[in-house]
Amino acid sequence: MSALPFDPWFTDPRDPALFEALQEGLPLVSRPYAAMGERVGYTEAEVINRLREWRLSGLIKRLGVIVRHRRLGYRANAMVVWDVPDTEVSQVAGRICQYSFVTLCYRRPRRGSEWPYNLFCMIHGQDRERVESQIRQLIEGCGMTAWPTATLFSTRCFKQRGARYVPSIETVSLESIEPA
Amino acid sequence: MAIHHQLLNEFQRDFPLSPSPYADIAHQLGVTEDEVLIALRELVKNQSISRIGAIVPPNSIGVSLLAAMAVPAEQLDEIAEWVSSLPEVNHNYEREHRFNLWFVVNASHDGHMGDVLGHIEQRTGLTIMRLPLLEEFHIDLGFPLEFIGAT
Numbered sequence: 001m002s003a004l005p006f007d008p009w010f011t012d013p014r015d016p017a018l019f020e021a022l023q024e025g026l027p028l029v030s031r032p033y034a035a036m037g038e039r040v041g042y043t044e045a046e047v048i049n050r051l052r053e054w055r056l057s058g059l060i061k062r063l064g065v066i067v068r069h070r071r072l073g074y075r076a077n078a079m080v081v082w083d084v085p086d087t088e089v090s091q092v093a094g095r096i097c098q099y100s101f102v103t104l105c106y107r108r109p110r111r112g113s114e115w116p117y118n119l120f121c122m123i124h125g126q127d128r129e130r131v132e133s134q135i136r137q138l139i140e141g142c143g144m145t146a147w148p149t150a151t152l153f154s155t156r157c158f159k160q161r162g163a164r165y166v167p168s169i170e171t172v173s174l175e176s177i178e179p180a
Numbered sequence: 181m182a183i184h185h186q187l188l189n190e191f192q193r194d195f196p197l198s199p200s201p202y203a204d205i206a207h208q209l210g211v212t213e214d215e216v217l218i219a220l221r222e223l224v225k226n227q228s229i230s231r232i233g234a235i236v237p238p239n240s241i242g243v244s245l246l247a248a249m250a251v252p253a254e255q256l257d258e259i260a261e262w263v264s265s266l267p268e269v270n271h272n273y274e275r276e277h278r279f280n281l282w283f284v285v286n287a288s289h290d291g292h293m294g295d296v297l298g299h300i301e302q303r304t305g306l307t308i309m310r311l312p313l314l315e316e317f318h319i320d321l322g323f324p325l326e327f328i329g330a331t
Contacts, residue, residue, distance in 0.1 A: 072188070158272040
């Protein structure tokens with residue numbers, strides 16, 4: 001038997017279809033796991049078991065309601081970037097993550113003089129002034145005043161949805177385009 | 181409205197993995213399963229939530245990449261719309277910078293990723309700045325919403 005793609009997460013031939021169904025979202029019916037199972041050939045108990053295993057093994061980082069923050073008034077979405085010396089980046093990131101208004105923090109490669117930044121964080125807020133003051137708080141609180149930085153607010157969201165990783169099954173998503 | 185707010189805030193993680201999860205939530209909130217389902221359908225319909233689903237760490241299934249392009253202003257709408265139409269693209273934002281179009285590409289493997297990026301560059305005539313994830317410091321566990329001035 002040939003190996004399934006995305007081993008070790010997928011160990012059963014039905015797993016890719018179950019994952020795809022999960023990325024589309026749980027059906028809003030009384031027995032959602034049974035409905036998903038019916039589509040992919042698993043029983044309800046097997047679906048629950050697979051999802052539990054994926055959660056324990058870390059494939060599912062969280063399972064729950066995925067909110068569209070822009071629709072809920074969170075329109076001040078800032079990507080803040082810094083050029084932090086490589087030797088200090090982990091330590092600084094640890095301090096950044098202490099701030100509850102920071103939702104994501106990543107290290108990425110620099111790209112020459114036009115993009116010298118290697119540390120990224122995301123802040124989602126309701127109004128721009130408050131987010132700007134949170135950024136100042138972050139820079140001072142984490143001792144980052146000396147490093148080059150840029151703040152990129154998003155002005156329009158053209159698309160926001162869960163990733164679809166299985167290229168053989170492509171469905172049009174109702175949520176694929178969110179108006180500005 | 182209270183049940184809608186609770187549904188938005190209290191179930192962003194640890195969604196019940198039981199045969200009747202909506203009935204479990206209803207029990208917790210002291211309402212009926214139908215009330216929960218109706219409220220969730222309303223929240224999906226008015227686009228307050230995109231789905232009940234999973235957040236998956238980047239690069240666990242396939243590969244993903246943050247991409248940025250400097251698009252001339254007069255071409256931005258057209259190029260953004262076309263980029264959004266690609267099934268491999270799941271997030272696509274305009275941002276205030278010379279690099280004004282930021283999107284995330286998901287592909288099944290590196291070769292597929294290369295094909296998608298090459299296709300975008302060829303079609304638009306623009307260079308993509310490739311910013312793969314090197315290290316993730318913060319875990320997305322959802323975030324508490326404040327309902328000030330929100331519906």
